[in-house]
Amino acid sequence: MKTMKKLRCYELHIFCYVLWAALVHSKHHGNPANDLVSIINDNRTAHKLPRLNDSPGLGCMALQYVELCKWNCTENNLVNCKPSEDDFTEVFAPNCGVELPTFGTITGQLVGCQKKYVEPPLAFSNILVKDNRSLSLLRNKSHTEVGVGMVGVHKGSFFWCILFSNGLTNSTFVLENRGAGIKQKIGCHSGSNVTCSEGEKIRVDFFLFFVSISSVVFSFFWQLV
Numbered sequence: 001m002k003t004m005k006k007l008r009c010y011e012l013h014i015f016c017y018v019l020w021a022a023l024v025h026s027k028h029h030g031n032p033a034n035d036l037v038s039i040i041n042d043n044r045t046a047h048k049l050p051r052l053n054d055s056p057g058l059g060c061m062a063l064q065y066v067e068l069c070k071w072n073c074t075e076n077n078l079v080n081c082k083p084s085e086d087d088f089t090e091v092f093a094p095n096c097g098v099e100l101p102t103f104g105t106i107t108g109q110l111v112g113c114q115k116k117y118v119e120p121p122l123a124f125s126n127i128l129v130k131d132n133r134s135l136s137l138l139r140n141k142s143h144t145e146v147g148v149g150m151v152g153v154h155k156g157s158f159f160w161c162i163l164f165s166n167g168l169t170n171s172t173f174v175l176e177n178r179g180a181g182i183k184q185k186i187g188c189h190s191g192s193n194v195t196c197s198e199g200e201k202i203r204v205d206f207f208l209f210f211v212s213i214s215s216v217v218f219s220f221f222w223q224l225v
């Protein structure tokens with residue numbers, strides 16, 4: 001009887017360990033917006049163009065952009081959304097806490113959407129930079145900084161936005177309190193180490209978390225009896 005109990009206990013511990021490993025793994029999934037910034041810079045440097053600075057302010061505004069547009073992806077994966085210049089200064093910047101006097105010039109924007117999530121390299125080549133127009137925009141010499149935002153909505157679509165600017169990262173699109181006040185509900189943006197929250201993934205994480213905690217508690221009581 002005693003060995004039986006012991007065995008069960010080991011089983012449970014292994015079970016917990018596997019669940020925790022799964023949980024940690026899914027947490028380390030990272031921030032695809034940051035990955036896309038690396039892809040952009042790799043593509044530019046391969047063509048002897050300077051790297052772009054990663055601007056959290058631009059990234060946060062790119063996320064605001066896709067949040068506004070998230071329901072406007074057509075059946076053919078076309079973006080049917082056109083935020084106005086006022087949206088940038090009156091909605092996106094205040095939502096991010098961009099200090100208005102530091103609002104710089106946006107020298108380019110690339111937006112794309114798709115019903116299904118694809119990893120950053122495919123989002124780059126198949127959605128965002130898939131023709132000569134977007135490629136020449138990516139390789140424009142005026143850009144000095146970049147920000148990326150991404151959002152996915154359940155039963156909706158995945159939206160990506162890249163914003164370019166010609167400012168100095170230290171003095172344009174400066175975030176109040178270094179961005180500490182940003183309340184990010186969904187999606188993710190570059191220049192931040194907050195991982196991407198996607199409705200579906202979060203639910204799985206919480207499920208795993210719940211199951212793991214329950215099994216820890218259960219195995220604890222098992223040892224007591």
Ligand SMILES: *[C@@H]1O[C@H](CO)[C@@H](O)[C@H](O)[C@H]1NC(C)=O
Pocket residue numbers: 068069071072080081082083
């Ligand atoms: C999204 O699409 C709707 C319906 O076509 C349109 O009225 C609205 O202006 C679009 N939103 C933006 C921000 O362009």
Ligand SMILES: *[C@@H]1O[C@H](CO)[C@@H](O)[C@H](O)[C@H]1NC(C)=O
Pocket residue numbers: 106107108136140141142
């Ligand atoms: C690069 O971007 C700037 C600012 O948007 C624009 O004025 C210029 O025409 C672009 N250059 C090329 C080669 O497309």
Ligand SMILES: *[C@@H]1O[C@H](CO)[C@@H](O)[C@H](O)[C@H]1NC(C)=O
Pocket residue numbers: 042043046047124125129130135
């Ligand atoms: C840069 O991106 C373009 C467009 O997706 C692609 O055709 C090209 O091969 C890329 N260059 C490198 C060096 O990855």
Ligand SMILES: *[C@@H]1O[C@H](CO)[C@@H](O)[C@H](O)[C@H]1NC(C)=O
Pocket residue numbers: 132
């Ligand atoms: C895109 O640019 C390349 C090289 O500049 C050219 O060979 C190609 O024909 C262009 N494609 C289109 C569709 O314009």
Ligand SMILES: *[C@@H]1O[C@H](CO)[C@@H](O)[C@H](O)[C@H]1NC(C)=O
Pocket residue numbers: 168170
């Ligand atoms: C930006 O700020 C950092 C530290 O705050 C400083 O080391 C760097 O030289 C600044 N860069 C520019 C271009 O002003």
Ligand SMILES: *[C@@H]1O[C@H](CO)[C@@H](O)[C@H](O)[C@H]1NC(C)=O
Pocket residue numbers: 193194
């Ligand atoms: C982001 O990383 C910095 C340094 O690595 C850390 O101090 C900060 O707490 C992190 N922020 C979040 C939200 O994880």
